[in-house]
Amino acid sequence: MRIGELARRSGVSERSLRYYESQGLLLSERSPGGHREFGEWAVDRVVRIQALYAAGLHSKRIARLLPCMRDVDGGPNEFATARLVDELTEERDRIDRMIADLARSREVLDEAIAAASAGPAREAEPSSPRARA
Amino acid sequence: MRIGELARRSGVSERSLRYYESQGLLLSERSPGGHREFGEWAVDRVVRIQALYAAGLHSKRIARLLPCMRDVDGGPNEFATARLVDELTEERDRIDRMIADLARSREVLDEAIAAASAGPAREAEPSSPRARA
DNA sequence: CTTGAACCTGACACCGGTGTCAACTTCTAC
DNA sequence: GTAGAAGTTGACACCGGTGTCAGGTTCAAG
Numbered sequence: 001m002r003i004g005e006l007a008r009r010s011g012v013s014e015r016s017l018r019y020y021e022s023q024g025l026l027l028s029e030r031s032p033g034g035h036r037e038f039g040e041w042a043v044d045r046v047v048r049i050q051a052l053y054a055a056g057l058h059s060k061r062i063a064r065l066l067p068c069m070r071d072v073d074g075g076p077n078e079f080a081t082a083r084l085v086d087e088l089t090e091e092r093d094r095i096d097r098m099i100a101d102l103a104r105s106r107e108v109l110d111e112a113i114a115a116a117s118a119g120p121a122r123e124a125e126p127s128s129p130r131a132r133a
Numbered sequence: 134m135r136i137g138e139l140a141r142r143s144g145v146s147e148r149s150l151r152y153y154e155s156q157g158l159l160l161s162e163r164s165p166g167g168h169r170e171f172g173e174w175a176v177d178r179v180v181r182i183q184a185l186y187a188a189g190l191h192s193k194r195i196a197r198l199l200p201c202m203r204d205v206d207g208g209p210n211e212f213a214t215a216r217l218v219d220e221l222t223e224e225r226d227r228i229d230r231m232i233a234d235l236a237r238s239r240e241v242l243d244e245a246i247a248a249a250s251a252g253p254a255r256e257a258e259p260s261s262p263r264a265r266a
Numbered sequence: 267c268t269t270g271a272a273c274c275t276g277a278c279a280c281c282g283g284t285g286t287c288a289a290c291t292t293c294t295a296c
Numbered sequence: 297g298t299a300g301a302a303g304t305t306g307a308c309a310c311c312g313g314t315g316t317c318a319g320g321t322t323c324a325a326g
Contacts, residue, residue: 055238105188166322
C-alpha cells in the first residue's frame with residue numbers, strides 16, 4: 001500500500017510516517033517513480049512505534065529496538081545486545097515509575113474534582129468530614 | 134523560606150520555581166530587597182504542581198485548578214466552576230487512557246526484552262514455543 | 267565595611283515529533 | 297493526452313518547561 005492508505009489505516013499522519021522512515025524506523029520499497037510502497041506489516045509496525053513513542057522512548061532507541069522485535073509476519077531479525085537489554089529494562093522501569101506517577105496525579109485530580117463538586121454544595125451538608133477545613 | 138531552600142526541599146530547580154510563579158501557580162511574599170519568601174505550604178504545592186505537570190496538564194489549566202484545591206494548611210479557596218469540573222474530568226479520563234497506553238507500551242517493551250533475552254539462547258532450547266518463528 | 271553566597275531579571279536555546287506550506291513529479295482514470 | 301488526486305522533498309515554525317549565562321542587587325556573617 002502507499003503512504004496515504006497506511007496513514008489512514010494506522011491513524012498516523014503522512015508527515016509522521018515520512019519522519020519515521022527518515023529515522024530508520026520504517027522501511028519502504030519505492031515505485032519506479034519514487035513513491036513509497038509498504039507491506040501489510042507496516043500497519044502493525046507503525047502502531048508499535050506509536051506505543052513506544054507514547055512510552056517516552058526517543059527515535060534512536062526505538063531504532064535500535066525495532067530490529068530486535070519480531071514483526072507480525074517477518075521472522076525474528078536481530079538479537080539484542082546485552083547493552084540494549086539493559087537499556088530496555090531501564091526503560092521499562094521508567095515506564096513503571098511513570099505509571100505510578102500518573103496514578104498519583106490521577107488521585108490529585110480526583111481529589112480536586114471531588115472538592116470542586118462538593119464545594120458549592122458544602123453549605124448544604126455540614127456533616128461532611130471535609131467541612132472541618 | 135527562600136527559593137534556594139524550597140528548591141532543595143521540593144527537588145525542583147530554582148528556574149522552574151520562578152517559572153511557576155510567573156505562570157501564577159506559586160505565590161510568594163517579597164522581602165524588602167525583593168527576595169521571594171515562601172511558607173511551608175509551598176513545598177506541598179510545588180509537589181502537587183509537579184504531579185499535574187507529570188499528568189500532562191499545561192500551566193494555564195493548572196493555574197485555574199490550583200485555587201480550587203485546598204493547600205495543606207490553607208483553607209478551601211475558590212469553588213470550581215462547572216466548566217472547570219468538566220475539563221478536569223476530561224483530563225482524568227485522558228490520564229486513564231494514558232495509563233492504559235503506557236501499560237500497553239510496557240507490554241511491548243516486555244515482549245521485546247523477553248525476545249531479546251531468549252534470542253541468543255534460542256538455539257539451546259529448540260522446544261521453546263517461540264522457536265517456530 | 268567588606269566579602270561571598272544567594273537571589274534578582276531578562277534573554278537565548280533546546281528538544282523532537284508534528285503541522286503546514288511550497289514547488290514539483292508521478293500515478294490513474296478518462 | 298490530460299486533468300486531478302496523490303506522492304515527493306525541503307524548509308520553517310511551534311510548543312512549553314527547563315538549562316544556562318550575564319550583569320546587577322541583596323543578604324548575612326565576619
